Each structure stands twice: as structure tokens, then as C-alpha cells.
Amino acid sequence: MSNNTTRxxxxxxxxxxxxxxxYEHTSxxxxxxxxxxxxxxxxxxxxSKDDILEAVIDLRLSNTKGMLNKWEAEADTPAERIKSYxxxxxxxxxxxxxxxxxxxTLCTELAKLNHASQEEASAVFTVFRVWLRDQFTRTGHKKExxxxxxxxxxxxxxxxxxxxxxxDEQFVRKEVERMCCWVESLTxxxx
Amino acid sequence: MSNNTTRxxxxxxxxxxxxxxxYEHTSxxxxxxxxxxxxxxxxxxxxSKDDILEAVIDLRLSNTKGMLNKWEAEADTPAERIKSYxxxxxxxxxxxxxxxxxxxTLCTELAKLNHASQEEASAVFTVFRVWLRDQFTRTGHKKExxxxxxxxxxxxxxxxxxxxxxxDEQFVRKEVERMCCWVESLTxxxx
DNA sequence: TCTCAATTAGGACATTTGACCTATAATTAG
DNA sequence: CTAATTATAGGTCAAATGTCCTAATTGAGA
Numbered sequence: 001m002s003n004n005t006t007r008x009x010x011x012x013x014x015x016x017x018x019x020x021x022x023y024e025h026t027s028x029x030x031x032x033x034x035x036x037x038x039x040x041x042x043x044x045x046x047x048s049k050d051d052i053l054e055a056v057i058d059l060r061l062s063n064t065k066g067m068l069n070k071w072e073a074e075a076d077t078p079a080e081r082i083k084s085y086x087x088x089x090x091x092x093x094x095x096x097x098x099x100x101x102x103x104x105t106l107c108t109e110l111a112k113l114n115h116a117s118q119e120e121a122s123a124v125f126t127v128f129r130v131w132l133r134d135q136f137t138r139t140g141h142k143k144e145x146x147x148x149x150x151x152x153x154x155x156x157x158x159x160x161x162x163x164x165x166x167x168d169e170q171f172v173r174k175e176v177e178r179m180c181c182w183v184e185s186l187t188x189x190x191x
Numbered sequence: 192m193s194n195n196t197t198r199x200x201x202x203x204x205x206x207x208x209x210x211x212x213x214y215e216h217t218s219x220x221x222x223x224x225x226x227x228x229x230x231x232x233x234x235x236x237x238x239s240k241d242d243i244l245e246a247v248i249d250l251r252l253s254n255t256k257g258m259l260n261k262w263e264a265e266a267d268t269p270a271e272r273i274k275s276y277x278x279x280x281x282x283x284x285x286x287x288x289x290x291x292x293x294x295x296t297l298c299t300e301l302a303k304l305n306h307a308s309q310e311e312a313s314a315v316f317t318v319f320r321v322w323l324r325d326q327f328t329r330t331g332h333k334k335e336x337x338x339x340x341x342x343x344x345x346x347x348x349x350x351x352x353x354x355x356x357x358x359d360e361q362f363v364r365k366e367v368e369r370m371c372c373w374v375e376s377l378t379x380x381x382x
Numbered sequence: 383t384c385t386c387a388a389t390t391a392g393g394a395c396a397t398t399t400g401a402c403c404t405a406t407a408a409t410t411a412g
Numbered sequence: 413c414t415a416a417t418t419a420t421a422g423g424t425c426a427a428a429t430g431t432c433c434t435a436a437t438t439g440a441g442a
Contacts, residue, residue, distance in 0.1 A: 006420085111291065
């Protein structure tokens with residue numbers, strides 16, 4: 001599968017638009033305009049809008065796994081890897097301040113729509129969760145690993161929501177710092 | 192202003208529907224069906240959908256202030272008052288697990304729509320923030336009061352998002368407990 | 383009882399949206 | 413080169429949506 005196929009372009013455009021405008025508020029025309037294909041065309045590639053959503057979620061799952069693998073390779077210790085996750089808040093700040101967390105906001109929207117792909121969407125969170133759990137396990141926190149993972153997710157979700165509401169980068173910096181210190185304090189005596 | 196006016200019924204129905212289905216995904220027909228009035232009727236009361244949103248936000252602002260006043264009267268110490276806020280996660284759990292936090296999810300949605308009422312919506316958060324700041328100030332944390340207030344908001348936002356994504360009540364209970372302990376530890380030596 | 387303003391009902395309308403269809407172009411296989 | 417498959421364009425359609433308009437109903441005061 002090349003990455004220049006029309007299908008792939010549709011999914012990438014939908015990915016971006018679903019994130020920036022929300023799923024419901026993104027129309028076929030929006031996607032068609034972005035990809036510069038005719039409206040009717042993507043009924044050749046996808047049989048419905050829900051179908052595109054599924055493809056977008058699959059793309060996100062795959063991108064997420066790729067990113068985690070990269071962190072796994074680049075960082076030497078579990079603590080550093082967890083910090084890689086925490087720091088997305090800063091590296092992706094320009095997007096987050098405008099559109100929030102891509103994972104969290106999609107899950108929230110689908111919940112309100114009572115959409116069939118709710119579980120698929122939350123699977124992206126699960127990928128992060130399992131990966132973070134693994135990192136915590138390796139630091140010796142076997143029993144609480146899952147709770148700690150969930151805590152990191154919740155923490156960054158909350159910071160993202162508040163930061164984007166108030167457009168407060170300073171708050172994000174402070175909280176990221178605190179979270180990193182917390183991770184350090186949890187893991188400093190083990191390895 | 193009576194609370195039985197058609198106008199008030201419209202606002203209350205819209206309040207609930209905007210929360211449960213989202214602003215964009217709630218149609219005039221939905222509201223009309225709920226209130227059992229004709230579609231055309233609320234153009235007598237409101238000149239547009241945005242107009243209804245403003246009224247809904249005003250209602251939420253007013254309800255929020257009422258709730259804070261109640262907590263102010265019922266709890267004796269600032270710490271207990273802060274805990275009242277934290278415990279909404281549990282007292283309102285049935286709604287939160289389905290629809291998330293009403294304040295946070297609206298702010299997030301309006302941000303993506305780039306809607307004119309974004310700031311009005313975030314004002315609801317500000318009401319909580321100022322109130323929490325006051326409580327922290329009274330415990331002696333003058334300088335960090337605002338940061339602590341923002342931290343409480345972020346914390347509960349994150350827990351709400353993750354809990355509703357994974358439908359995990361146990362996690363909420365644990366986190367609420369932790370947050371309350373944290374508040375206690377911050378305030379135990381002052382008053 | 384009559385009047386007039388406030389309120390409500392319900393239809394009309396232009397637009398948008400997701401979906402479908404058919405004709406044509408491009409590409410590949412034999 | 414030809415046939416067949418793949419891909420794209422663009423039109424059409426029904427349903428839904430926000431908005432507007434006008435006629436009917438209500439109710440209080442003169």
C-alpha cells in the first residue's frame with residue numbers, strides 16, 4: 001500500500017479534519033475539497049462516513065504504535081519513555097491549544113453521538129495505557145502499574161483540557177515539569 | 192421571571208440536550224419535541240440557535256454560582272468546600288460516565304467549531320476557578336492559590352474523561368479519595 | 383363584549399448533508 | 413491492440429436543518 005493512494009489521502013485529510021472540526025461537523029464536501037477529488041469519488045473507496053471514521057481510527061492506532069516504538073528505541077529507561085509521553089503536551093502544544101487532545105476529544109464526541117465506533121476509538125487510549133503500564137511494570141511497580149498508567153493518561157488529559165480552555169502555556173509547562181518529577185520520584189530507586 | 196415560562200422550558204431542554212448530544216448535534220426539532228412546542232415558536236423567544244446557546248450558558252453560570260453558594264453555606268472549612276467540588280465526580284457519576292463533564296465537553300466542542308461563545312463557555316470554568324482560588328487562599332496558600340485551583344480543575348477533568356472512556360467507576364473512587372487526601376494534606380496545618 | 387398585544391402553530395424556503403448512480407477516463411492483463 | 417478492471421467525475425435524491433413568515437389562538441383590560 002503506497003501512501004500516495006487516493007484512499008490514503010482521504011484518510012489523512014479526514015484524520016486532520018475530524019481532529020480540527022470534529023467528526024460530526026466535518027462534511028464529505030470538506031474532505032473532498034481538501035483532497036481535491038469529486039464528492040462522489042470516495043464512495044468508491046468507502047461505503048459510508050462511518051467507514052472513513054474506522055479507517056481514521058485504524059490510522060491513528062497505527063501511528064500511535066509507531067510513535068511508541070520510536071520512544072521505546074530512543075529512550076533508555078522506562079522513566080524517560082513515560083516522560084516522552086508526558087512531553088507531547090509541549091511538543092504538540094500548537095495543536096492542543098486549539099483542538100485539545102485528538103484521542104480524548106474524539107472519544108468524548110463519539111460518546112455523545114452514541115456512535116458504534118466508541119470502543120474502537122477508546123482502543124487508542126488502551127494502546128497508550130498498555131504501553132505505559134509496561135513501562136511502570138519495568139520500574140518495579142508491578143501491582144499498581146495499571147493504575148499509574150491510567151493516572152498519567154488522566155493527568156495529561158486534564159491538563160490538555162484546561163490549557164486549551166484558558167490558552168495557558170505556562171500552566172502546561174509547570175504541570176509537565178511536576179509530572180516528570182513525579183515519574184522520577186516513583187522510579188529513582190529502581191531500574 | 193417564573194420558571195415555567197416557555198422560554199425557560201426551552202433553555203432547560205436545550206441545556207440537557209446540548210450536554211447529552213452536543214451543541215451541533217442537537218437540532219431545533221429535538222428541542223421542540225422535548226418542550227412540545229412548534230418549531231417556529233422559539234423564533235419568538237430566540238432569534239437563532241446561537242442565541243439559545245448563550246441563554247444556556249447563562250443558566251449554567253447561574254446554576255453554578257448557586258451550587259457554590261450552597262457549598263459555601265453547608266461546609267465549614269475551605270478544605271471541605273474544595274472536597275465538595277471534587278465529589279461531583281461521584282454524585283454526578285451517572286451523567287459523567289455517559290456524557291463527560293458538561294463544562295469541559297462544551298468548551299472542547301465550541302473550540303473545534305471556533306464558535307463565538309467560546310469565551311462565555313469558559314467563563315463557567317472561571318467561576319469554579321475563582322471560587323476554588325478563594326478557598327485555597329483562605330487556607331494560607333495565597334501565592335499558589337490560583338495554580339492549585341487550576342490543578343483541581345485539571346485533575347477532575349482528566350479523571351472524568353478517562354472514567355467515561357473506560358466506564359471505570361472504581362478508578363474514579365480511587366482518584367477522588369486521593370484528591371481529597373491531597374487537599375487535606377495541603378490544608379491540615381492551617382485554617 | 384370588544385380590542386389589542388402577547389404567544390403559539392405550522393407551513394414554506396433555501397441550503398446542506400450523506401448517499402447513490404451512471405458515464406467516462408485511466409490503467410492493467412491477456 | 414483489445415478487453416476488463418479500476419478509478420474518478422459529476423449529477424441526482426431524499427432527508428434534515430436553520431430561518432423566516434403569516435395566520436390563528438389566547439387572555440387581560442377597557
